[in-house]
Every structure is written in C-alpha cells, then in structure tokens.
Amino acid sequence: MKLGVFRHRGGEPHVGRLDGDVVIDLGPGDSVLSRVLDSGDGPEVPVSAVQWLLPFPVADYVDFYSSLEHATNLGRMFRADQEPLTPNWRHLPIGYHGRAGTVVVGGTEIRRPHGQRKVGDFGPSQKLDFELELGFVIGKPSRRGEPVPVEHALEHVFGSVLVNDWSARDIQAFEYVPLGPFLGKSFATSISPWVTTLDELTSVPGVEQDPVPLAHLRIENFAYDIPLEVELNGEVVSRTNARNLYWNVAQQIAHLTSNGASLRAGDLLATGTISGADERERGSLIELTWNEGPFLQDGDEVVLRGEPLGEVRGRVV
C-alpha cells in the first residue's frame, strides 16, 4: 500500500492511498500513521490534481551510515592517513540524530544554506550536495528501557520512503569534529510524498557481515531489492541498489534501542547514503566527483527514484 497526505483544491489535509494514477481519499488527517487502514474507500482524485504534504509528523530523525562503500569512500577522502573505516564501523550501525523539524516533502524548494566554510569565512555553501538514501518509518512505538529484539524489529516498521539528505560539505567539514554533523545537514531533508508499506518491498539476502555481529544484532542479513537512480537536471548521474547496504533496518532498530531508548510512531530512520562498488554507483556528488565538484548550482533539480517508492524531487534556489 502507498499512503500519503494530500491537499486537493486548497482544502484540508486528507490521507490518501495511491492507486496507479489516482489517489483514493481516506478522509481528513495529517498522518498516514493514524488508523486509516480500516477506512472504507472514499472518492478518487487524479494524482495530477493533488498537492502532496508531509506524510507524517516526524518524531525523531536518525541518519545511519550503513553503506560500506560510502563510509569507505568518505574515509579515504578525509582520513587518507588512516584506515578508511573507523574501528567501530563493522561492530555497530553508526548513526546520529538529525533535525526532525526540517524534514520536508519532496517537491519543496531547497534554499542554499549559509554557514562557516572555514575560520572567519561565512557565506553560502559552495559544496551543496545530495545524498541518496532510503528511510524507514516507525509505526509501532516501543517502551523506554525495553530494547527491541532484532528478530522482532520489523514489527515496528510501518513502511519506507526515499530520502534526500541534502548536505553542505564545506559547512559540515568545518563543524563536525568532535560532535558530528549539525548545520551541514539540518537545513532540509526531503522525503518522498507517499509511504510504501513494508509488504510491498522485495526482501533479498544481504551481504556477508564480517565479523559476525554481536548477539543482539545477529540475524540472517537481508536487504531490499530497490533499484535506485539519481537524476540531475534530467540526466541520470548514478544508478545503484538498496541491496548493497551492509547493515539492515532490523539491526539499526535493535542497535538504536539497545541502550533502552524508545521508539515513537513517526520516527524516521534513514540508511545513510547508498553507494555501490562501482564508480557509477555512488550516491552523492562528493563521491561522484571525489570532492572536486562541481557541486549543486542554483536552479539544479535533483530527482531520486526507486520503485516501488516513487521519487523525491528538489530544486536548489
């Protein structure tokens, strides 16, 4: 099922189910996570006539770093004198919290952020980038103090979206030691307009994890077979697949809650940039151009696509 929140002819937000080129109106609401599943079908609206809104209020937004190829590429670029992967990388799915309040629906214009690009140098980012990611939306909360067992983690997932985790590489580079990304990421994160429930995704065996994860993260590795592409101004600049990811969402949830942290409905867990082994499979400009640029220019439009998740679109202004 593909569920979104839409507005029709300037009316109030309604929850709708996408069915081909029509949206079936399931009634008023501002979140696909409300109890809309039992609602009878309402009138149909052509998809071309609706304005998509954010499909659910985002509770906490977590961005993981679960592509081995992406983490390796960034390690090579920024810590050339060291092992590309930090010592923790293969032992836990590294992640950090992002800004939930600036997650926007695909189609929203992205204003180029300002920030400190180096000491004393404040101005518009000159290294604005996209990041091709998948996101998982929590539907079923968990209780504080009660870690979610990895084998039950998927029961908490409502569905999936595409995520463009826009990044200002120059702002990020100056700020991120020692407490991680902040303003380099927090200006905007775009998600695709509808949430696709998990049953519509194709689960396939995941890559081999070496070493075998600790007991609380141990589960037969799996991934979702979602062919992905990045289109920049009408030209496909990268093609990859979500099945390349090293850590799976069940492990991410087990890790996130292993310290007793709770989940809320509306939590958004993004995978981190998805890259593949080949040069043409890289999910960000910093990797595609090996930090040489060009980065995003004003007016550039980025479209991330991956069926059955649809697309997430954004233009830089």
Added chain:
Amino acid sequence: MKLGVFRHRGGEPHVGRLDGDVVIDLGPGDSVLSRVLDSGDGPEVPVSAVQWLLPFPVADYVDFYSSLEHATNLGRMFRADQEPLTPNWRHLPIGYHGRAGTVVVGGTEIRRPHGQRKVGDFGPSQKLDFELELGFVIGKPSRRGEPVPVEHALEHVFGSVLVNDWSARDIQAFEYVPLGPFLGKSFATSISPWVTTLDELTSVPGVEQDPVPLAHLRIENFAYDIPLEVELNGEVVSRTNARNLYWNVAQQIAHLTSNGASLRAGDLLATGTISGADERERGSLIELTWNEGPFLQDGDEVVLRGEPLGEVRGRVV
C-alpha cells in the same frame, strides 16, 4: 513565572503555575507552551500533592558544547596530543541533535544503559555519568529559510529548565567518531519539572569572547547568573554558575538558524555541561574524577539545583 504540567489524584494532565508551595491550576493541558498565560487563576493544589509530568512535548532537542572549561577538560583527556579545543570551537557554538523522544521529567528513574563498551564487549555501561546543564525552551517558532538575527533571538525563548544530560562514557567513546554521540546519550535526558520564564532570570555580562564572533553571532556577551550545584547521594560534589558559559543562547539560536533551519515551539536547546575554572566547579563525574571514576552506581541519586529553576532529580536503577 514558573509553569509546569501536573497530575493531581490520578486525574488528567493540567497546566499549573508554581507559587511558593502551591500550584495554581490553569486548566487541562499537556504543554506549558499552550496559551495558558491569559487564563484566570483556578484552584490551588499543594505542591506536595501533585505529580509533575513533562512540561511540554519536546520538538527537536539540541545539545550545545558551550562551556570553555568543559570542552577544554574533555579535549585534554581524549586528545592529549592535540590542542584541547578543536579549531572550530571559538568560531561557532558547536552543537548536535539529541533524542527528543527520551527527554523525561525530573524524578523519572534512569535505567543503566547497555551498549558496546569496546570491540565485541556488550553490557551495562560502567561509566554512567551526569551532566549539569541549562536548557532553553523555544516558545515562538521561526520560518524555514529565514535565519533569526542574533539581536532578536531572545524573543523566541519561552523559558529555561535545568537539564541532566545523562551520559554513558564508555558507550560514547566507542561510537562517537566520526558522527558524534548517539547511544551514549540517547537513553534518557532529564529536565526540571517546571519551566521558568526568561524574565525571572538575572542577566549579567558574559565572559570576553576571543576572537570577536562573526557578524551574525555578534552581540554584547551576556550570561545568566544562576548558582548551580550537583548533589550526589545527599552530598554536594560540585558548585558552579551558569554565568561561566562562553556562548550565550542568543548566539546559539542565531547559529542554529543561520543555515535556514527553522525553530518549532517546544525545541529544547541545552547549553552542554557547565564547568568552571576550579576543580570543584566541574559539571560531570568524568571531569571531577578525570576519567578515573567512580562513576554512578545503581541506587545513586543525582540532584541538580539552581534557583530560580528548581531542581532535577534522578535515581539510577
């Protein structure tokens, strides 16, 4: 004004104004940020008879790192071969996003978190710590894409709370490179039960900032004169003052929004651990014991105090 959300005799949440040893009932509600200020006074309830609840739903939680002494102490401990302050520290108020969904009201029991303490070693944290912080609560939102000028930043602040940003130092040490703290912090953050509006705080000149901050962060430095103490199992182990902070909350807001990020009502901005120049003015056990411990034991009770903000209490279980 001191506002909180309370429950009386198992009833529904009400918003209340603290007045000495009574709470004046302002009517049903789960957030002090709702429009309660114009409400007439309702019945009085003895403060001893109420159960405090979380005073507002936390939107985004940001933890800054704004004490020069704290940042210097941690730099000395963990990066002994380098300058204690990272090159960015004096040029912007470093911060990162924390987990909004695990902010709890003072008095809530804190379960010792589990996590990876080093490679392959998962178990209860052996370095559980408190952090003495102040928090500022956003009452007036701002729009995405419109940075808040530093001279108008205080207009967005509703009031202040005390914050105990519980930290598992061993979990944090293993995970935090390169994307910052995650599970070492996300299990729980305690805030004091009532929010004290800004007009009740005493503003004083702040420390000299060297170098002079960039234009968008430039404002005559100020701080709040709030004497603070940490009590561990009935014994005061640290005394300091919020006036020691290097960066002020107006600068934190101007920085946070400088890239176009918006504020929401309910955003919580914490200062980071507040330490002073003297050894007895350190706001965490890792500093007080210079990472030798002892850290918090099961059953330990930590109380942070600072008038007029009251106290935030938590027992480790």
